[in-house]
Structure formats: C-alpha cells, structure tokens
Amino acid sequence: MSANYSTVPAAAVKQPKTFIVHHTDEQLRDFKSAIESAKLGPATYENLQQDRKYGVTSQWLREAVAAWKVFDWRKVEGEVNRFPNFTAEVDDNGISYTIHFMALFAKRDDAIPVLALHGWPGSFLEFLPIFSRLSAKYSPQELPYHIIVPSLPGYAYSSAPPLDRYFRLENAANILDSLMVQLGFGDGYVVQGGDVGSKLARVLGGTFPRAKAIHLNFSIMPDPGNIDESVYDDLEREGLKRAEWFTKFGSAYALLHATKPATIGLALSASPVSLLAWIGEKFLDWTDDDLPLDAVLESVSLYWLTQCFSTSLWPYRQLFTPGNIGAHENPVWHINKPLGMSWFPK
Numbered sequence: 643m644s645a646n647y648s649t650v651p652a653a654a655v656k657q658p659k660t661f662i663v664h665h666t667d668e669q670l671r672d673f674k675s676a677i678e679s680a681k682l683g684p685a686t687y688e689n690l691q692q693d694r695k696y697g698v699t700s701q702w703l704r705e706a707v708a709a710w711k712v713f714d715w716r717k718v719e720g721e722v723n724r725f726p727n728f729t730a731e732v733d734d735n736g737i738s739y740t741i742h743f744m745a746l747f748a749k750r751d752d753a754i755p756v757l758a759l760h761g762w763p764g765s766f767l768e769f770l771p772i773f774s775r776l777s778a779k780y781s782p783q784e785l786p787y788h789i790i791v792p793s794l795p796g797y798a799y800s801s802a803p804p805l806d807r808y809f810r811l812e813n814a815a816n817i818l819d820s821l822m823v824q825l826g827f828g829d830g831y832v833v834q835g836g837d838v839g840s841k842l843a844r845v846l847g848g849t850f851p852r853a854k855a856i857h858l859n860f861s862i863m864p865d866p867g868n869i870d871e872s873v874y875d876d877l878e879r880e881g882l883k884r885a886e887w888f889t890k891f892g893s894a895y896a897l898l899h900a901t902k903p904a905t906i907g908l909a910l911s912a913s914p915v916s917l918l919a920w921i922g923e924k925f926l927d928w929t930d931d932d933l934p935l936d937a938v939l940e941s942v943s944l945y946w947l948t949q950c951f952s953t954s955l956w957p958y959r960q961l962f963t964p965g966n967i968g969a970h971e972n973p974v975w976h977i978n979k980p981l982g983m984s985w986f987p988k
Contacts, residue, residue, distance in 0.1 A: 646777075646781070646782050647725065647726055647745070647746040647747055647748075647777065647782050647785070648660070648726035648745075648747060649747050649749060649782070650747060650825065650826070651747065651788070651825065651826040651827075652826070653826030653827075653828075654824065654825050654826040655823060655824050655825075655826065655828075656730070656731075656824045658728035658729060658730040658743075658824070658825070659728060659729050659730070660726075660727070660728060661727040661728050661729045661742060661799070662723055662727065663719050663722045663723055663727060663799070664719060664723075665715065665719070665947050669947060670715060670716075673715075673914065673943070673946060673947060674711065676913070676914050676946075677707065677710050677711055677914050677915065678711060680707070680913050680914060680915035680916075681915075682700065682703060682704060682707065682915065683700070685700050686700075689703075694923075694926060694927070697919075697923050698919050698922055698923045698926065702922070702926070703915070703918065703919055703922070705935075706918060706922060706935060706938070706939070707915055707918070709935055709936075709939065710914075710918065710939055710943075713936070713939050713943065715943055715947070718767075718940050718943070718944075721770060722744070722766075722767070722770065725744055725745075725746065725770075725773050725777070726744065726745050726746070726747070727742065727743070727744050727745075728742070728743055728744075728745060729741065729742050729743075729799070730743070730821055730824055730825075732817050732820045732821050732824065733820065734813050734816050734817050734820070735813070737804055739795060739800065739801040739817055740799075740800060740801045741792055741793070741795070741800045741801070741817060741818075741821055742766070742792065742793040742798060742799035742800045743766070743790055743791060743792040743793065743821070744766050744769065744773070744791045745788070745789060745790050745791065746773060746776060746777065746782075746785060746787075746788070746789040747782070747788050748780075748782055748783075748784075748785035748786065748787060748788050749782045749783045749785075750783065750784070750785065750786065752786075753785060753786055753787055753788050754786065754787050754788070754831075754832060755787070755788040755790065755822065755825075755827040755830070755831035755832065756787045756788065756789050756790065756831065756832045756833075756834060757790050757792070757818060757822055757831055757832070757833045757834070757846075757853075758772075758789060758790065758791045758833075758834045758835075758839075759791075759792070759794065759818070759833065759834065759835040759836070759838075759839025759840075759842050759843055760791070760793075760794065760797075760836065760837070760838075760839050761835075761836050761837020761838035761839045761840070761860070762797075762837060762838050762954055762955075762957070763921045763924055763925075763941060763942075763945065763954075764836070764837060764839075764941070765793065765797060765798050765941060765944055765945075766791045766792070766793050766798060767940055767941060767944060768941075769789075769791045772789075773789070773791075776789065788825075788827070790821070790822065790825065792818060792821060794814060794838065794839070794842070794954075795809070795813075795814050795817055795956075796809075796950060796953040796954050796955075796956055797948075797950050797953075797954050798944055798945075798948050798950055799948060802950070802953035803953060803956050808959075809956050810960055811841060811842060811845045811957060811960055811961075811969060812845060812849070814842055814845075814957075815842055815845040815846045815849060815850070818842065818846065819846060819849075819850045819852070819853070822852075823852075827852075828852060829852065830852045830853075830854040831852065831853060831854065832853075832854060832855045832856070832857065833846050833847060833853050833855075833856050833857070834857045834858075834859075835856075835857075835858055835859075835860070836858070836859045836860045837860050838957045838961075839860075840858045840859070840860040840861055840969075840970070841957065841961060841968065841969035841970065842969075843856050843857075843858060844856070844858070844861075844969045844970055844972075844975050844977065845969055845975050847975070847977040847979060847981070848974065848975030848976060848977055849975065853979075854979060854980070855979060855980035855981070855982070856977055856979065856980070856981050856982070857981075857982040857983070857984070858981075858982070858983050858984070859983070859984045859985070859986070861970050861983055862885070862968075862970060863970055863971055864971055877987040878987075880987065880988070881985070881987055892927060895920075895924070896958055896961075896962045897962055897964075899955045899958035899962065900958040900959050900961065900962035900963045901963060901964075903952070903955040903956070903958065903959065906955070907951060907952025907953075907955060908952065910951050910952070911949060911951055911952050914942070914946045917942055917945060917946055917951060918938075918939075918942045921938075921941065921942050921945065921951075922938050922942065925937070925938045925941070926938075930988045
C-alpha cells in the first residue's frame with residue numbers, strides 16, 4: 643500500500659527521504675528489561691480510589707504493566723509502515739532539523755494539501771485510523787487531499803529543540819511551513835490542529851499567508867464576560883462544566899510541564915512504568931470511554947523508545963507559564979481567514 647501513496651508531488655522543491663520505523667532487537671530487549679525490573683509503588687488511600695479522582699489506580703497500573711510485558715511493538719511498526727513515512731531536513735535560523743512525517747500523497751492535480759498536527763501526549767500514531775479509512779475509500783488517483791502528518795519538533799522521530807536556546811511556537815511553525823514549501827505546497831495549504839497542534843495551527847494561520855484555512859478541534863479561550871448564559875444549550879453547559887473541572891482538577895500537569903520541565907523530564911525518563919502512569923492517566927481522563935489498553939501502550943512505547951518525553955515539553959513554557967499569553971487568546975495570531983472548529987460533546 644505504501645508505494646501507492648508515496649509519490650511526492652512534482653512541484654516539490656526538495657525530495658524527502660523514505661523512512662522506515664524500526665527499533666533494533668537490542669532496543670526492544672532493553673525496553674522489556676526496564677519494564678520487567680521496574681517496581682510499582684505501594685498501595686495508598688489515593689491510588690485505591692476506583693473513581694480515579696486522585697489519578698491512576700494501583701490496579702490499573704499493575705494490570706497495564708502486566709500487559710506491557712507481552713506487548714508486541716513489532717505489530718505497531720508493521721501498521722505504521724503500511725503507509726509512507728519520510729524525513730526532511732528543514733532549516734530554522736541556521737539550525738537544521740530532521741522532521742519525520744507520515745503522508746498520503748494524492749495523484750490529482752487539484753488535491754488540497756492538509757497539514758495535520760498532533761498534540762501531547764499524542765503523536766502521528768493517532769492518525770493511523772484516518773489513514774486506513776482514507777486509503778480504503780480512495781485510490782491515489784481519487785484521493786482529494788494530500789495528508790501530511792509530521793512528528794512535531796521534539797516528538798518521536800523528529801529532531802529535538804536545540805540545547806543552547808529557547809525554542810518557541812514561532813520556531814516550530816516556521817519549520818512546519820518550510821516543510822510544506824519543500825513538498826511543493828508553497829501556493830497554499832490547510833492546517834488541522836488538536837491540543838498543542840491547535841496552538842501551532844493558530845500561529846501558522848496568523849503568520850503565513852499560504853496557510854489558507856485553519857481547522858481546530860481544540861481551542862481554549864478565556865470567558866469574554868459579555869455572553870448571556872441563556873444562549874447556551876444543554877450540551878454547551880455540560881462542556882463548560884467539564885472545562886471548569888479540568889481547570890480546577892485536571893490541569894496541574896500543564897503547569898508542572900511549564901514551570902519545572904527539567905525535573906519532570908528527568909524523572910519520567912528514568913522509568914517506563916513512571917511514564918506509563920503519567921501519560922496513561924491523561925488517556926483515561928480525556929476520553930469519554932477508556933481506550934483499549936493496547937492503544938495506550940502503543941503511545942507510551944513510542945515515547946519511551948524515542949526518549950522524547952523530556953524533549954516534548956517545550957510548548958508548555960510558552961503556553962502555560964503564569965503571566966504568559968498563550969496562542970488562541972493572543973491577538974498577534976488573530977485569524978482573518980476561513981476558520982473551522984469541531985467540538986465533540988460526550
């Protein structure tokens with residue numbers, strides 16, 4: 643299947659390199675050994691609460707670790723490699739970054755380029771179901787879009803931010819725009835973003851004229867203070883309650899990522915089980931129904947095998963440090979072009 647959708651448009655300024663997702667047997671043995679030797683913390687009042695009010699339960703973590711010990715990463719590699727993967731060398735302010743991306747390239751002259759951006763603790767893996775559906779529905783000759791799904795800088799197989807300077811949303815946006823130009827989409831493209839990716843979509847839309855339209859499925863905005871609450875329907879009221887809950891009880895991780903990324907980065911890079919607890923909690927809290935455990939293990943395995951947890955935290959300094967203006971609420975990146983927003987209430 644990969645070859646059918648792997649033809650880079652003729653207008654490409656520079657050809658990307660084909661990339662195969664593969665970790666060595668030694669890496670996987672070390673990974674399994676780290677899981678096998680990891681110790682779980684003792685039972686406490688907090689981690690025995692089945693409503694997960696205080697975080698993941700010791701039972702969930704124990705069962706997840708047991709499943710992880712027999713988890714088959716090679717199956718994940720096989721699924722990813724069904725689709726075209728590439729790397730491109732992209733410059734930003736004199737620094738070269740290797741950017742990994744997964745793609746479905748169409749063979750239609752009128753295909754619309756779509757840059758689709760993940761967030762944290764997401765990755766390009768979350769787009770695999772979409773790639774499967776699109777490739778099942780359309781041949782390369784029929785596909786109406788070029789779908790480009792990069793690993794954001796600092797995530798998975800893309801280069802980490804530099805060690806000697808502050809890396810910002812603006813840097814990442816410039817890298818992603820340059821990637822699209824390299825691939826031959828300098829005349830224009832559409833951006834879809836979720837979570838951290840939505841912030842980058844906002845910056846791209848507010849900065850680059852060739853980002854022609856923006857679609858978001860995440861856009862936290864401050865209350866303008868002048869909306870009559872009677873205009874909200876029941877679903878919207880429930881959404882506002884959920885947002886209030888998240889602000890009070892679910893957002894501490896973001897403040898920690900923003901203010902002490904060095905500490906949490908070092909701590910969670912030392913043990914895969916610690917990483918599983920930290921990331922697993924988010925997948926459990928942020929979905930209406932619990933995801934299949936394998937879906938959680940796939941994502942955490944990717945973060946561990948690529949050692950990208952600590953390098954993935956850079957957006958939070960800019961977005962959540964107290965006193966900073968984030969992205970969606972920043973008037974500098976006001977979008978004066980087509981803007982779509984999808985919200986999926988429970």
